[in-house]
Amino acid sequence: MKVLVTGGAGFIGSHIVDLLIKNNYEVCIIDDLSHGNIDNINSKAKFYKYNIKSSNLINIFKIEKPEVIIHEAAKISVSDSIKYPIKDAETNIIGTLNVLEAARKTNIKKIIYSSSSAVFGKAEYFPIDENHPLNTISNYGVSKQASENYLKVYKELYGLNYIILRYSNVYGPRQKSSGESGVIPIFCMKILKDKSPFIYGDGNQTRDFIYVKDVARANLLSIQNNLSGIFNVSSNKSISINQLFKYISSILNKNISPIYKRKINGDIENSLISYKKIFNELGWKPKYTILEGLKETIEFYKKR
Template sequence: MKVLITGGAGFISSHIADLLIENNYDVCVIDNLSHGKIRNLDPKAKFYNVDIREKEVFDIFEKEKPDVVVHNAAQISVSNSVENPLEDASINIIGTINILEASRQFGVKKIIYPASAAIFGEPEYLPIDEKHPLNMISPYGVSKHTVEHYLGVYKKSYNIDYVVLRYSNVYGPRQDSSGEGGVVSIFCEKLINGQAPFIYGDGEQIRDFVYVKDVAEANLMAIEKNKSGIYNVCTNSKTTINNLFGYIRDLIGKDISPVYVKEREGDIKNSYMTYDKIGNEIGWRPEYAIHSGLKETLEYYLDNI
């Protein structure tokens, strides 16, 4: 089976590519390298340096004729979406429609799409399930959720199956510390270099950290199972930012304290999710506890900093 991964040189998607190749899938990647890195790519993956909004996408689909598309390419910065909502919509909505049209024209059977917890806003209840009310507070949240509607329409109109995977806070090797969601990579890099990282607010914010290899496994199972729908990918566990910092500091073994600064406007206080639906319907459950995932992540940064 052939799988085309958009944004396939990125943090999460490169792990998906690795796992698919390990399982004997034929993998090709489209990425304009605005965030992705060539070094993340397995040399067995065929690579196209193309923006998802370009007409060349149709040429690639015609040549490769993928069975499945894992559509990871996106504008992923909340702050950038606020500053430039037109660019956010151009990439996340128009770019996605380009991929969907190429998929329709060249016989793609299924699309896997990573959504975002940004669509929930401040949670009305915890843990968050797939039926939780949506309250987007940024253009990024709106653009990511809009794609979910397009996927539903393309299934009804053109019979293209889809699975939407709503991730909690993904962490692991290859994560970019310059990103808004990369708190694990930021803590690792700062502590390895003997520097004190910032913690915004009091550090008692609760998050649900899911390891990238578990996320890759969820994508593999979503491809292989005969299911369409929306699923949370998470751990249903509660980790405060203070606890996270303590875990990483203990693993590194450096006596460094964080610097507490004013909380960021718009930050959600507490958020964690339940994976009951994907567990029951697809059979996925997270295998990595926070400590084992952090240990592997730290080993990567120790080798690459």
Template sequence: MRILITGGAGFIASHLTERFVIDGHHVAVLDNLTHGKRNRIPPQADFFQLDLASPEVDKVFRSFRPEVVYHHAAQIDVTASLKQPLDDARTNILGTLALLIHCRNHGVRKIVYASSAAVYGTPIYLPVDELHPIKPLSLYGVSKHSPEHYIEAFAALYGMDYTILRYANVYGPRQDPLGEGGVISIFLDKIANGFPPVIYGDGLQTRDFIYVKDIVAANVAALTNGSKEILNVSCNQATSILVLLNRLESATGAKLTPIYKPARPGDILHSVLNNNAAIKSLGWLPRFSISEGLKDTLSG
């Protein structure tokens, strides 16, 4: 199959690119390399260094003729979305809209969109399922949610199929502790450089950590399943920051003494996503426990 992956030089999508190449698909990557790295793209994949808004993207669609598009290219920094909301919207909302127009114009069969748990905001109940109210706390959450509506509208208007995947807290090899800012990558960077990890609050706050290989498996399943659905991709398991630190000690052999700082305004106390719909619709299951994922991350 001919698969185009936007943001394919980034953390998550580079793993997905590798997987589809291994599976024998003809893969092309579209990435402006603002945050992605060229050396993450397998030589078997075609590569186009372009911004989503570039008119040259039309030529990519004409020449490559993708059947399915995986859309991971995004502005992913929550702080940046607050400081530069117009840039955030240009990339995440207008960039997606431009991509959808190309998909419509060139007969793309399906788009798989990487959305985020950030669309939900502060949970009213746990675990959060797909029927939970959408009340994002950040502008990033707004800009990740808006494309979901555009995708649904394009599907209804032009007969395009889609699957929207709302990710929990993803971690794994290649995650940038400065860019993506996942707490696991930040902690591992601190440990590697001999600095104590910093905990904001009491460390009892919880997150739903999912390993990148489980995210990739869900995306692969969405190639043929999950038609016109919005699905949480998670482990459906809450892990506190203190328990995470304990798992990191076991995985690294380091004795970790964290520095505690006041909780940050706007931080969600507890977050865990219900993944039952994804399990049913995609025929998928997360395979990696937090301990297994950390071990694999360190070996990778």
């Protein structure tokens, strides 16, 4: 089966491509390299340096004739989306719509879309399940939610099957120290250089981190069945930023103190996302504990 992965030169997309190729899928990638890295691209994948907003996007679909699309390409910075909402929407809404139009016109069977727990915003209860109200507090969250809505309507109108995966905070090798959950690469890089990283607020705020290889496996399972629907992809475990700092310091065997700074406005306090639905329907659950994932991640940053 041939799979087209948008954003396949990026952090998560490149791990998905690697896993697909390992499982004997034929893979082509569309990425404009605006945030991705050419070194992330698997040599067995066909690569198009292309913008998903291009009016010629459909030509690649016509040439490659993929059966499934995994759509990862996006602007991922929440803070940029707040500063430049139009830029965010141009890629995350119009770009996604352009992908959907190309998919519909070339009779693609199914699309897997990378959404985000950012659509939930301020939590009303924990753990957050797929039925939790969508109270997003960022333009990025709005753009992810808008794309989700288009996918639902495209299924109704044109029969395009979809799976929406709402990732919690993804981490692992190849992640840049910017973006949605850059805290782990920032901590690793700083502590490796014997520098103190900043912690915003008192560090007791919690996050639900999920290892990138587990996220890639959720995408693989999503193309191996006939379901349509929305699924959280998370660890269902929350860890405080202080605890995370301690784990990374102890794996690196360093004794450094963080510098505490004022809390960032609009930062959510706690996050804990349930993966019960994807476990029940697709049999997915994370394989990596946070310590196992951190050890692999740290090995990657040590080599850089």
